[in-house]
Amino acid sequence: MSLEEFLHNLQFDIDRANQPNLETDWEDAPYAYKLYRNQPVVPLSLEVPLTLEKIQPPTKPDIHRVGHFLWYVYGITQVSQSVFSTELSEEESYTMNSYRRFAPSGGALYPNELYIYLKIEGLPDGVYHYDPAHHRLVLLRAGNFDSYVSDALVNRSEISSCFGVAFVSTMFWKNYFKYNNFSYRLQGLDAGVLMGQLLETAKRFGFAAGVYFQYLDSAINHLLGLSEHEESVYSVIPLSVEPTNWSRSRDVNITAAELKLDLEPISCEYLERSQRILEFPRLIALNEASMLESTSSFNRIQSLQSGSFDGVKINLPECKPLAYDLAEASKNRFSPDIDFVMRKVSQQQLAVLLNESMSAFSYRNDLDDVRLNNESRVTIYGCLYNVEGIPDGAYHYDHTEHALREINKGDHRLTLQAGLSLDNVNLLQVPLCLHVVGNKDFYLNELGYRGYRILQMEAGMLVQSLLTTASAIGLGGHPLLGFDTNLADDIYSMREKTSLIQIPIGPYRPRPWLKGSLHS
Numbered sequence: 001m002s003l004e005e006f007l008h009n010l011q012f013d014i015d016r017a018n019q020p021n022l023e024t025d026w027e028d029a030p031y032a033y034k035l036y037r038n039q040p041v042v043p044l045s046l047e048v049p050l051t052l053e054k055i056q057p058p059t060k061p062d063i064h065r066v067g068h069f070l071w072y073v074y075g076i077t078q079v080s081q082s083v084f085s086t087e088l089s090e091e092e093s094y095t096m097n098s099y100r101r102f103a104p105s106g107g108a109l110y111p112n113e114l115y116i117y118l119k120i121e122g123l124p125d126g127v128y129h130y131d132p133a134h135h136r137l138v139l140l141r142a143g144n145f146d147s148y149v150s151d152a153l154v155n156r157s158e159i160s161s162c163f164g165v166a167f168v169s170t171m172f173w174k175n176y177f178k179y180n181n182f183s184y185r186l187q188g189l190d191a192g193v194l195m196g197q198l199l200e201t202a203k204r205f206g207f208a209a210g211v212y213f214q215y216l217d218s219a220i221n222h223l224l225g226l227s228e229h230e231e232s233v234y235s236v237i238p239l240s241v242e243p244t245n246w247s248r249s250r251d252v253n254i255t256a257a258e259l260k261l262d263l264e265p266i267s268c269e270y271l272e273r274s275q276r277i278l279e280f281p282r283l284i285a286l287n288e289a290s291m292l293e294s295t296s297s298f299n300r301i302q303s304l305q306s307g308s309f310d311g312v313k314i315n316l317p318e319c320k321p322l323a324y325d326l327a328e329a330s331k332n333r334f335s336p337d338i339d340f341v342m343r344k345v346s347q348q349q350l351a352v353l354l355n356e357s358m359s360a361f362s363y364r365n366d367l368d369d370v371r372l373n374n375e376s377r378v379t380i381y382g383c384l385y386n387v388e389g390i391p392d393g394a395y396h397y398d399h400t401e402h403a404l405r406e407i408n409k410g411d412h413r414l415t416l417q418a419g420l421s422l423d424n425v426n427l428l429q430v431p432l433c434l435h436v437v438g439n440k441d442f443y444l445n446e447l448g449y450r451g452y453r454i455l456q457m458e459a460g461m462l463v464q465s466l467l468t469t470a471s472a473i474g475l476g477g478h479p480l481l482g483f484d485t486n487l488a489d490d491i492y493s494m495r496e497k498t499s500l501i502q503i504p505i506g507p508y509r510p511r512p513w514l515k516g517s518l519h520s
Helices: 003-012 063-074 146-152 173-204 217-224 256-260 281-290 326-332 347-361 413-418 450-472 485-491
Strands: 041-043 076-085 093-101 112-118 126-131 136-142 164-171 231-240 313-315 379-384 393-398 403-409 432-439 497-506 513-517
Touching (some): 003 485, 003 497, 063 326, 112 231, 136 217, 173 326, 432 450
Antiparallel strands (some): 041 136, 076 093, 112 126, 126 136, 313 403, 432 497
16 A cells, blocks of 8 residues: 555545554553653742733743743643443443543543753753653753754744744654554644644743744754654744744755764653554654655745635624633633533624634744745634524635635534444534545645645644634534544535544533642
8 A cells, every 4th residue: 555545545444544453452551641761850830820811921931931831731731530331231330530631632642742942041951851740841952952953944943042942743652552553644633733732822921933844854853862663753843032033044955864963862761651562664654754854855835725615605793802711711621522412603603713713723834935825724614503693504614704605505414423433422412513624635746745744733733723712612622533534525515625624513511520620
């Protein structure tokens, strides 16, 4: 099976993409966090701010503020205990404990790790791993690496003016053990969700941020001391509170092999709970095929054209930017499954959800040409039912005009329900079944195999924006990948685009569970 066919099957025929007869060994499951051993550590303050309502002024952070920022991005924030009935009897039940972060993850497995290069007062300059299990920084490599990181980005960002650079990586085994080859798709989405949480949190702390999807992979992995058959960086995100040039022109060609000669290799020991780690050759092959080893391989995507829609246009009510407490919305975010309840959704709620999510999703990156008004590479489609003043049907949300474009009239809930691989959500109780949509070719011509994971990451970023906004207006959202993509695409009459993820959103009833917050 070629890599192109494999990626196609990940999207449209997962049974053909997965290896057959692989059973999940829960007794040998990996930790949901990476635990380094025998490295210097820096404990972080647990006295985190309880609200994030206003955007803070851009002042250079100290170790306490960085610690608060990291906790809101990827810290373990809550422990919960849920009670489930068995299939044999409702009287027989079992409990499940979970450790929750503000950024959700498929199966709560958290395959991504967060590293950060810091240059702040009271802390030695260096590259650190954020340890969410202990809320601390682990020093991996001490020193100033402005020049090295800048070269790995081919001097497109002024790293010397940044107080830090975040690196989002993926550890392949952390969710491969459960999801098989399908984990490759899920890892990109999970990385995007984490990045979305990072960018939104950065705004509240007064940090400017930019996402770089293109960099010299093996050079960045070398900086962090990662084994590329186990883990690889998916994005590089500089952070600044000073005026920063985010899009400097590249005028030299640099290779990863040349750059790595500037640093001695490091090997940092970490604890691996799994005793029997299986091979995942497809994931390794795709990661290697996606790597950029020369800055001459970097590319941009030409300005995108909006699709044409002949259906009815429904203008949505005007809405001001949503003012809400990010800490409260993150804490209250809930993923209903059997807990959705059908209630009417107002046009104003729908307008706020769609407009705020797409507006928050606008971000600085290295793919768009800053001189052009680029269309978003991922957009929102949705099947609506019982929305005030809007006929039931399938729609595309046109963010530029803040309007719905009708595609297919009618109630599509039963069709979507039939397309679920598991009946864990009752879509008959859901008024909004949204789909994040992107190009079906995954920008293979422009970005090679890297285009697939970039599109998944951008989908994840938009998903996080939708979930946070939904929580802020009192709704719940449950991201789903176990749905029939072809069926959803047919509802929207899509040919060149495809549904990347499905998110039912609506009112819900409280679930019987015990929850405990993990902050003072």
